[in-house]
Amino acid sequence: MKTNEIYDTIVLGLGPAGISAAIYLKRFNHSVLAIGLDGGSLKGLHHIDNYYGSFHLSGDDILNNGYAQAKALGIELKFEEVVDIEVDSIVHVKTNLGNYEAKTLFLALGLGRKKPNIGRLKDYEGKGVSYCATCDGFLYRNRPIALLGEGKLMEEEYDVLSHISDKVYVLTNGKKVDFKVKVNENEIDHLEGEEYLERIVFKNGESLHVDALFIANGLLDTFKSAKKIGLAVNESDELIVDENGKTNVPFIFAGGDMISGVKQIAKAVDDGMKAAYAIHKLLSSKS
Template sequence: MKDTIIIGGGPAGMTAAIYLKRFGKNVTVIMKDCGALGKTDVVENYYGFNTIGGCELVKNGMEQAKKLGVEIIEDEVINLSYDGDYLVKTANKEYQAKTVLLATGSNRSKLRVKGFEDYVGKGISFCAICDGFFYKNKKLAIIGNGKYMEEELNVLKEYTKDILVFTNETSLEVEVDYPVIKSKITELQGNVKLEKIITKDGEYDIDGIFVAMGTASASDFATKMGAEVSNNKIVVNTNHETNIPGLYAAGDCIGGILQISKAISDGTAASLAINKYLKNLT
């Protein structure tokens, strides 16, 4: 049992890990890669560095945390649940913790095709656990190609067997027992609600779409847990705690100025709050 699992290893998550470890807590960071910061070639506005690469900065933080004894697991988190304790499921293993900090940034994938924005909430969903029930015995489409899509698909098949998997010209990374359409999606159509997916090779009548492209974002996990989310940002109080006790969020996923310095401040504040919360549990 971990005291805290931090999902995301960027400036907010790793800063929180460093502080929590210094407080004597059993903390684990689970991260897949350098995240959004890894896509930044040069950082020129961070104190103490004339210039530094984004991924290099992330790796420096990882090494600093490792020297303190922070456990860092490089894996993809595909689900988060709570049953007295938090259960974090990755592509390869499951971990339990008393608290969780969401710090994966803000990266909910959108489908950049005509009609997408028109049908969000009108046939397009991002959470199988939240909305799957409303499509019992309906014809569904799920868009994605990896472990996160597979996890969402496992939820949806409890409600309907009529499911099409759309990879949108990406390679399917997992095995599925449902029809797979690989061609590019070009348009979504309907009247009041979504009714049809158009690809460059055909048309498909559907009742709903579940979007599970790439990896799950912090807001995806928060939504599944029932935490408050507004405009794709997790709502937290002054202690960086969500409306669910023991579930915290920091960094870009809570909005505000999307800067490294702000993310580090968030991580620091969240770690202080988590440490206080854990003390009150004992």
């Protein structure tokens, strides 16, 4: 991997964690390159009402404001796919379009949620189908809700939803799942509803009336190279960091949905800011 400029920091991820870190670092007068594929989790969300100052703003509004804010500071943004990372005395990042080098790296690649293969799922995303109980559960207070999933993610989502409604049906879509409440293991065929989700139709012909379907089907392995370069992960596949976002690999920090804690914008922004302070301190001690 060869390149000309060695940046003080490369930020991977253009979501709230990455852009927040980039803004703080640039304002500390460091050279920053921020790389990401797209808007991540916020892309296409209709409304974000629980983040401070976000009133009637969509996910795209927040993203575009963040990009504009970063560009106005002179931060270089590149919409490219990261395909490899190598670390020696500096950090090397390879994307589908180029090679970049930096003294430090902030990883904020978010997490991808696995989508099940259910007929008409896409038609009801944002219209009853959600991938985040903390974000959207509130909209379905005391209404019938289905939760599809397994493992730790499903258990966490259930804890949120069971405080919102006493009609939470746990579905496993054909899998055998042991859980503290009775689960429905029937395989799901498709979703139905006029404009918004109204019912889930199973392959055996039965159906379940619900106003919402929350999906906690597991997470995609956001970035396999993270493990390749020796970054430590916990049992939930989240990167392990200290209180300032520092990983076990020198020069590499991480934040946002890639590390443990609440998966929300406020926390991602905080992670980005804290890591920027720590990176600034590290860079200052080197110069």
